[in-house]
Amino acid sequence: MKNYLDFEKEIKALEEEVESLKSPFGVEGISEVDTSKIKNTQKEINDKLDEIYSNLNSWQKTQVARHEDRPKANFYIKNIFSKLTLLSGDRYFGDDKSVIAGFGLIDNKSVLVIGQEKGEDLNSRIEHNFGMMRPEGYRKCIRLMQLADRFQIPVISFVDTPGAFPGLGAEQRGQASAIANSIECCMSLTVPNIAIIIGEGGSGGAIALASSNKVIMLENSIYSVISPEGCASILWRDPTKSLQAAEAMKLTAKDLLKLKIIDEVIPEPLGGAHRDPESIAADIKHSIIKNLKSFENYNKEEILDHRKVKFLQIGRDQGFRKSSKFSDRGLSYEESSLVKLISHIQNKKYVYGSFGAITIIGLIAILSIS
Numbered sequence: 001m002k003n004y005l006d007f008e009k010e011i012k013a014l015e016e017e018v019e020s021l022k023s024p025f026g027v028e029g030i031s032e033v034d035t036s037k038i039k040n041t042q043k044e045i046n047d048k049l050d051e052i053y054s055n056l057n058s059w060q061k062t063q064v065a066r067h068e069d070r071p072k073a074n075f076y077i078k079n080i081f082s083k084l085t086l087l088s089g090d091r092y093f094g095d096d097k098s099v100i101a102g103f104g105l106i107d108n109k110s111v112l113v114i115g116q117e118k119g120e121d122l123n124s125r126i127e128h129n130f131g132m133m134r135p136e137g138y139r140k141c142i143r144l145m146q147l148a149d150r151f152q153i154p155v156i157s158f159v160d161t162p163g164a165f166p167g168l169g170a171e172q173r174g175q176a177s178a179i180a181n182s183i184e185c186c187m188s189l190t191v192p193n194i195a196i197i198i199g200e201g202g203s204g205g206a207i208a209l210a211s212s213n214k215v216i217m218l219e220n221s222i223y224s225v226i227s228p229e230g231c232a233s234i235l236w237r238d239p240t241k242s243l244q245a246a247e248a249m250k251l252t253a254k255d256l257l258k259l260k261i262i263d264e265v266i267p268e269p270l271g272g273a274h275r276d277p278e279s280i281a282a283d284i285k286h287s288i289i290k291n292l293k294s295f296e297n298y299n300k301e302e303i304l305d306h307r308k309v310k311f312l313q314i315g316r317d318q319g320f321r322k323s324s325k326f327s328d329r330g331l332s333y334e335e336s337s338l339v340k341l342i343s344h345i346q347n348k349k350y351v352y353g354s355f356g357a358i359t360i361i362g363l364i365a366i367l368s369i370s
Contacts (some may be wrong), residue, residue: 003068007052007060011271014045037359049271056220058246058255062228064220065199069274073100073115073158075199079115079281080288081106087144089136093173096137098129098165101144104151112148114141114209115158118199131200132162132165135178139209142178142185145193154292155186155193157209162227164205179208186211187307190300194291196284197221197253197262198273213263213307214291217253218280219268224251261314264291336341 021038056064064070077084081104088095100115116133119125148155164170164179186193186209195210201223210223217223231245232238250256253265266283269276276355293302345352 059243090139115226160199163202182208192295
């Protein structure tokens with residue numbers, strides 16, 4: 001059974017009409033299937049999908065990112081990687097079912113694959129804690145990322161979470177520390193790491209796995225520090241203002257690419273990834289292979305520098321500096337005139353101090369004579 005969003009009611013009616021047309025058993029018994037009418041209705045569906053999905057606002061994209069039928073990490077991992085060997089446990093407390101991790105092959109190359117898994121139905125969603133990782137999940141990822149780094153194996157992460165689990169037990173076991181350590185581990189890897197945001201990228205729970213050389217988003221995914229509902233509750237004390245919050249937060253792939261927070265957007269099939277999962281999986285695979293190849297000639301230091309510079313560069317042209325210049329070797333800045341003047345005075349303080357003292361003495365002498 002398909003699930004439809006509020007703004008897809010017309011599409012639902014048309015698709016139900018197609019299903020009834022396909023059935024040879026009508027109200028009056030067996031009848032011929034009208035293929036021409038099916039074809040015309042299907043065209044009408046495609047036109048309507050194009051009209052709706054070409055004009056989605058930020059809140060509607062948030063709804064698509066959370067769609068029940070949207071492909072999850074487990075689907076992509078099974079369809080993109082071969083010879084997968086999953087590993088479990090953090091060697092401290094236990095295993096966290098909300099994250100899948102293991103080693104596999106892509107394009108005949110070994111990679112570590114990590115995926116935040118939400119689950120497909122109610123039972124699996126409860127088992128996977130709706131994709132909200134606990135401390136043991138982050139520690140499992142840290143353990144495996146360190147292992148991959150030791151053997152110079154690239155890391156691929158699929159991000160899809162509303163955020164880290166905020167339960168009492170998670171806090172008691174060091175949730176904040178685990179997230180911080182995961183971010184530190186990602187940033188210190190000497191192998192390329194690529195993060196693909198396939199649905200929700202919520203807060204620190206997402207960035208703990210998305211502190212990567214390349215951050216890629218699917219067209220209808222979102223990436224933000226807080227949910228639109230949470231933002232609306234804080235700013236306006238009204239969670240119904242989610243649309244205004246979503247627009248202000250700039251959480252869509254298009255907005256984040258413009259702000260240079262992410263590096264690439266993968267277009268989705270008409271109507272969202274859930275309408276053609278195999279196609280989007282093939283596109284993600286192509287993107288991963290392409291981005292891994294771009295790092296083939298990088299040494300360990302260059303990979304570290306690339307990642308460091310990528311994050312240091314974010315926001316540098318938004319008022320902190322007049323302009324910035326980027327290269328794989330580092331980040332340099334052209335400072336504002338005021339900053340240059342202050343720096344110059346500080347460097348020449350003894351010269352200007354002496355000149356000032358002589359000027360004051362001269363003025364006193366002139367005033368004394370007069």
